Amino acid sequence: MRKISYVEALNEALKEEMRRDVLVFVMGEDVGKMGGLFKVTQGLLEEFGPQRVIDTPISEAAIAGAGVGSALVGTRPVIEFQFLDFITIAMDQIVNHAAKLRYMTGGMVSLPLVVRAPVCGGIGLGAQHSQSLEAWFIHVPGIKVVMPSTPADAKGLLKSAIRDNNPILFLEHRLLYAQTGPVPQGTEYLVPLGVADVKRSGTDITVVATGRTVPLALTAASSLSAEGIEVEVVDPRTLKPLDSATIVRSVKKTNRLVVVNDGWRTCGYAAELMAVVMEESFFDLDAPIQRVCTEDVPMPVATPLEKAVMVSEEDIATACRTAVAA
Amino acid sequence: MGISSGVTLDFSRPGKPTDNAYVESFNGSLRDECLNVNWFLSLEDARGKIEAWRWHYNESRPRVALGDEASEIAGKTRNFHSPAGPRLGGASNGLGTNMKRGTTLRGRAPDLPLDTLLEWYRQMCSIRAFELEIVSLNKAGLIPGTAHLYIGMEAIAVGACAAMKGEDFLTSTHRGHGHAIARGLDPGRMMAELLGRSDGYCQGKGGSMHITDISKGMLGADGIVGGGIPVAVGAGLGTRLKGGRSVVFCFFGEGACNQGSFHEALNMAAIYRLPLVFICENNLWALSAAFAEMSAVDSVAHRAASYEIPGEKVDGNDVEAVFTAVDKAASRARQGMGPSLLECVSYRSEGHSIFTRVEIRPQQEIEEWKQKDSIERYRGRLLDLGIATPSLLQRIDLEVAASVDSAVNFAKNSPPPDPATAFEDVYS
Numbered sequence: 001m002r003k004i005s006y007v008e009a010l011n012e013a014l015k016e017e018m019r020r021d022v023l024v025f026v027m028g029e030d031v032g033k034m035g036g037l038f039k040v041t042q043g044l045l046e047e048f049g050p051q052r053v054i055d056t057p058i059s060e061a062a063i064a065g066a067g068v069g070s071a072l073v074g075t076r077p078v079i080e081f082q083f084l085d086f087i088t089i090a091m092d093q094i095v096n097h098a099a100k101l102r103y104m105t106g107g108m109v110s111l112p113l114v115v116r117a118p119v120c121g122g123i124g125l126g127a128q129h130s131q132s133l134e135a136w137f138i139h140v141p142g143i144k145v146v147m148p149s150t151p152a153d154a155k156g157l158l159k160s161a162i163r164d165n166n167p168i169l170f171l172e173h174r175l176l177y178a179q180t181g182p183v184p185q186g187t188e189y190l191v192p193l194g195v196a197d198v199k200r201s202g203t204d205i206t207v208v209a210t211g212r213t214v215p216l217a218l219t220a221a222s223s224l225s226a227e228g229i230e231v232e233v234v235d236p237r238t239l240k241p242l243d244s245a246t247i248v249r250s251v252k253k254t255n256r257l258v259v260v261n262d263g264w265r266t267c268g269y270a271a272e273l274m275a276v277v278m279e280e281s282f283f284d285l286d287a288p289i290q291r292v293c294t295e296d297v298p299m300p301v302a303t304p305l306e307k308a309v310m311v312s313e314e315d316i317a318t319a320c321r322t323a324v325a326a
Numbered sequence: 327m328g329i330s331s332g333v334t335l336d337f338s339r340p341g342k343p344t345d346n347a348y349v350e351s352f353n354g355s356l357r358d359e360c361l362n363v364n365w366f367l368s369l370e371d372a373r374g375k376i377e378a379w380r381w382h383y384n385e386s387r388p389r390v391a392l393g394d395e396a397s398e399i400a401g402k403t404r405n406f407h408s409p410a411g412p413r414l415g416g417a418s419n420g421l422g423t424n425m426k427r428g429t430t431l432r433g434r435a436p437d438l439p440l441d442t443l444l445e446w447y448r449q450m451c452s453i454r455a456f457e458l459e460i461v462s463l464n465k466a467g468l469i470p471g472t473a474h475l476y477i478g479m480e481a482i483a484v485g486a487c488a489a490m491k492g493e494d495f496l497t498s499t500h501r502g503h504g505h506a507i508a509r510g511l512d513p514g515r516m517m518a519e520l521l522g523r524s525d526g527y528c529q530g531k532g533g534s535m536h537i538t539d540i541s542k543g544m545l546g547a548d549g550i551v552g553g554g555i556p557v558a559v560g561a562g563l564g565t566r567l568k569g570g571r572s573v574v575f576c577f578f579g580e581g582a583c584n585q586g587s588f589h590e591a592l593n594m595a596a597i598y599r600l601p602l603v604f605i606c607e608n609n610l611w612a613l614s615a616a617f618a619e620m621s622a623v624d625s626v627a628h629r630a631a632s633y634e635i636p637g638e639k640v641d642g643n644d645v646e647a648v649f650t651a652v653d654k655a656a657s658r659a660r661q662g663m664g665p666s667l668l669e670c671v672s673y674r675s676e677g678h679s680i681f682t683r684v685e686i687r688p689q690q691e692i693e694e695w696k697q698k699d700s701i702e703r704y705r706g707r708l709l710d711l712g713i714a715t716p717s718l719l720q721r722i723d724l725e726v727a728a729s730v731d732s733a734v735n736f737a738k739n740s741p742p743p744d745p746a747t748a749f750e751d752v753y754s
């Protein structure tokens with residue numbers, strides 16, 4: 001199978017869906033002439049023109065509101081925030097409008113809106129350009145949250161998200177943009193929302209990881225295999241709605257669990273994963289669940305500081321050893 | 327520029343130093359009341375607006391200052407912005423008026439069928455009756471939550487929605503019942519929603535602040551001040567993308583103008599030349615916050631200059647003036663000339679909401695505005711012009727009362743929602 005990068009996969013998904021449906025359009029800061037800060041929308045303006053590839057002013061609230069309004073009148077907007085951190089300026093439109101309009105109108109409207117944004121640190125951009133705020137949105141009923149970890153999932157999930165009739169926060173990881181991997185061809189290659197994927201089979205311990213931490217968990221699993229610990233890595237892919245069945249099935253097999261997420265530890269998504277397993281599979285556990293997250297500090301800039309705060313392979317491996325030893 | 331357009335200079339009369347003060351006073355008034363509140367799009371547009379103001383300054387104002395004693399002046403001038411238009415005679419007809427069906431009113435508003443003018447009266451009365459009914463239903467403990475009443479501001483919704491076409495959209499506010507009724511939503515389903523019943527527009531999940539009817543282009547009331555303004559921009563963008571001809575009418579209060587969303591949305595609508603009409607309902611108070619204290623400029627219409635779009639201040643208690651201004655802005659939008667900002671100045675007769683017990687506004691101000699009540703004023707005008715007789719208006723009043731009664735009955739008879747439905751409609 002051909003190999004393409006995560007960015008190329010996203011770009012392909014956008015192009016294919018825009019060719020398939022003239023009601024799909026993209027808007028955001030620098031998405032047109034520049035092709036997006038991280039090149040995800042490259043070539044779209046040339047192919048689809050300024051009516052469907054809209055460069056906006058730096059007006060996050062209005063971008064999100066325009067997404068909501070255009071979805072209300074029957075188009076399928078895909079809006080981009082250059083960093084998830086900037087969505088804080090648009091919270092009203094995402095949380096009070098996009099998430100609630102269907103419910104507040106008794107199901108009268110649907111809101112096919114995709115909000116794309118890159119998350120997390122790792123390139124020294126500091127506390128206002130590095131946050132993984134997925135837990136905020138997962139907390140709010142009415143939004144779906146998607147976080148792909150491979151180029152194939154990136155493409156298949158983005159296409160599914162664009163075809164879905166709900167507001168979707170589609171979170172990409174900057175450190176994954178350049179990663180390459182096999183991506184199936186064909187415009188009907190889709191990855192369904194709400195379905196987890198077992199990225200590696202194992203018998204001794206389950207690691208549930210999200211986004212960038214999935215490849216980290218896979219690397220950790222390889223080194224643990226040399227130590228005789230076989231790790232099963234589960235990637236939820238869609239953080240909400242969560243495919244808890246796949247996770248529980250894995251825990252029933254391995255009886256041990258480590259959860260990994262780039263969000264902060266306190267009240268983070270990892271805490272939610274732990275709670276779900278405690279509720280659904282407590283008696284299958286042979287050891288306390290281990291949690292690996294970003295430390296509870298704003299993201300620093302200097303590389304040694306950033307590394308100290310962020311999740312690493314070694315953190316995951318250590319957590320696995322602890323869980324297995326318990 | 328001036329000379330090439332035929333402008334000549336005039337000088338103060340020699341030995342008449344009082345001319346100076348006179349001219350300065352005139353210049354000040356012209357600047358404050360005309361030049362600063364209008365956005366001139368062309369020389370022709372400027373001539374029209376300045377002429378309208380000149381007429382008001384020379385003809386209308388002296389009469390008002392004299393308590394309308396000099397009304398014979400009106401007879402000598404053309405009927406432009408004249409509250410006392412020509413008396414229209416003729417035999418009575420089936421409408422109960424002394425004008426023929428199909429006759430149009432010529433004057434300040436564009437020529438309109440008399441039926442339309444009467445329909446405006448009916449709608450204004452319907453809104454008021456609906457709102458007054460909420461007061462009594464609330465006293466009876468039948469309304470869960472709150473409602474923000476539109477009493478006093480009826481002329482804005484009715485005048486503005488009269489300029490809408492079937493395919494147009496509107497975004498509303500927390501004080502949105504007026505817009506919904508003027509747009510033709512069913513008062514029965516609205517009242518059912520207010521009472522939290524299953525036949526409500528939102529099946530009891532939205533309440534007063536979220537009444538929506540997509541089939542009528544009503545994209546929703548909104549509980550967040552300023553929240554609907556960027557949504558309207560999106561509706562404009564979406565409409566354009568779909569190749570539609572809809573205009574989006576975006577209502578918001580003067581309180582919303584101090585939100586960032588107002589600035590972001592107006593700028594965006596202006597740069598994309600979207601088919602929008604921004605209608606600010608300036609009722610002078612955002613709960614306890616006086617517009618004069620909270621806005622750095624004394625007119626919302628001034629803010630249009632920031633986006634190089636037309637801005638106009640309108641008497642929001644004059645339904646014809648509102649219609650004329652909104653219709654003009656809508657035509658502009660339909661022609662692809664982009665958005666406009668209208669500031670309709672009015673006043674809410676009631677408190678901020680049926681929930682709010684404290685009234686901070688001066689009693690005298692409340693009383694003064696009651697004297698300018700839009701319905702009373704319009705009623706007087708219909709009678710003055712001979713468009714309606716007292717008995718016709720009375721008949722309309724009775725019909726309105728009956729229709730609100732039937733809305734209330736419909737709502738009261740609607741069953742409460744099944745608790746199981748609380749868990750539906752989160753996702754599509």
